[in-house]
Amino acid sequence: MQFEANTIEQYISEVPLERREALRNLRNVILENIPEGFEETMNYKMIGYVVPHAIFPEGYHCDPKLPLPFAHLANQKNYLALYHSGIYANPELKNWFIDNYKSLTGRKPDMGKSCIRFKNLQRIPYELIGELMTRISVQEWITQYKNR
Numbered sequence: 088m089q090f091e092a093n094t095i096e097q098y099i100s101e102v103p104l105e106r107r108e109a110l111r112n113l114r115n116v117i118l119e120n121i122p123e124g125f126e127e128t129m130n131y132k133m134i135g136y137v138v139p140h141a142i143f144p145e146g147y148h149c150d151p152k153l154p155l156p157f158a159h160l161a162n163q164k165n166y167l168a169l170y171h172s173g174i175y176a177n178p179e180l181k182n183w184f185i186d187n188y189k190s191l192t193g194r195k196p197d198m199g200k201s202c203i204r205f206k207n208l209q210r211i212p213y214e215l216i217g218e219l220m221t222r223i224s225v226q227e228w229i230t231q232y233k234n235r
Contacts, residue, residue, distance in 0.1 A: 095127065095134050102162045109208040110167055113160055113216065120217040124225030125157055133161040133170075143229055157228055158220070166197075166206040169216065173223045175201035176231050180222055187215055 092098035095114075102110050114134060118127065126139045130153070137154035140146055147153040159170040174181045184203075188196040191212045197204040205211050223231070 092132070093129060095129060098129065098134060106162055106167055106208065109205070109211060110160065110162065112213060113167065113169065113205075113211065116213045116217045117158070117160070117220050120220040121158075122221065122224045126154070128154070130154070130156060131159065133159040135159045138225055138229060142225060155229070155232060157223075163204075166204045167208065167211075168205070169203045170201045171203065171219065172201055173228065173231070174198075174203070174219075176235065177223075180219075183222075184215070184219055187218075188212060191215055 092101055099107060099110055099114075117136065121136055124138065124142055125136045128135050128137055130137055135156060136158040137156050139154050143155045145151060145155075147155050157172050159168075161168045161170065174184060185196060185198075188194075192210060197206065
């Protein structure tokens with residue numbers, strides 16, 4: 088579900104009421120744990136966490152006018168989603184996440200290449216998401232991105 092929101096608060100206010108608290112909680116855990124240097128912004132009509140041009144002037148190779156994306160939060164038709172590029176780019180990190188998710192919840196995460204889907208909002212492992220966000224610094228992300 089794409090919204091035409093220009094600000095993060097506007098985006099959150101357009102999310103269905105039954106999902107707002109979970110989205111706010113995900114956002115808060117990201118903000119509390121994401122390493123210094125990443126910037127929160129509206130990006131691709133989602134809440135984005137990016138490497139700003141001040142740190143990485145080259146920007147995103149598909150459109151250098153855009154900052155280098157790292158993670159996004161989105162409300163989709165049937166779930167909330169966290170898109171985490173580090174999971175896509177780093178198989179070791181992806182395996183760590185899957186193993187820890189299973190041990191915490193008793194089930195495998197519902198995932199795509201970079202997408203973690205949360206259909207049951209009562210079962211979001213917020214602490215694990217927080218730890219995931221700490222696992223890659225801005226410099227590590229830039230290095231991984233350049234070496235792809």
